[in-house]
Amino acid sequence: DAGVTQTPRHEVAEKGQTIILKCEPVSGHNDLFWYRQTKIQGLELLSYFRSKSLMEDGGAFKDRFKAEMLNSSFSTLKIQPTEPKDSAVYLCASRPGTGGLYAEQFFGPGTRLTVL
């Protein structure tokens, strides 16, 4: 079974650029999450979709971060414009629709973003 796929695995951007990260969830999963991972903060939720509907958009990340679910099997995270403080690992996770909170989130390997 294919797990969560994220591309690219590494991205280097200049300050002010627009970057788009991609995620393919586990087939059949209804819930999709985007997280930012840093050593200081750990995992911070950026966006949460249920059946393609945006449930949460991560509050402090609204301004320059925009996640979309183009269809049930593909999501993007756009950062525009990028800033050096955005350097982090961006993780995508998906979860079956049944089980709610108690169902396991399956994570992709992440995209490591470096903003110069």
Next chain:
Amino acid sequence: QQQVRQSPQSLTVWEGETAILNCSYEDSTFNYFPWYQQFPGEGPALLISIRSVSDKKEDGRFTIFFNKREKKLSLHITDSQPGDSATYFCAAGTGGLSGKLTFGEGTQVTVIS
């Protein structure tokens, strides 16, 4: 403001020892606490979880102890193995149908032989 806090930030134990990872939270509505394990270059994966109706959950060498009154929990890894070297995240969530988990900062565990 971090709603879920973990300590220590990093921990080194000898093979065969017990590693103890701590987690505390602020929101009294949290009632579900999974722990995720992450190896370098990979995403986190669910290791073990507990609901607030229980005070202990065991799965092999991994045990969660939960203290609802103090809003604290801990993960014990007994007979630690080098393969347990990873970062461990404590997370918390509310309710059965709500989707969101709040994660802590993580504890990096190194097991030396």
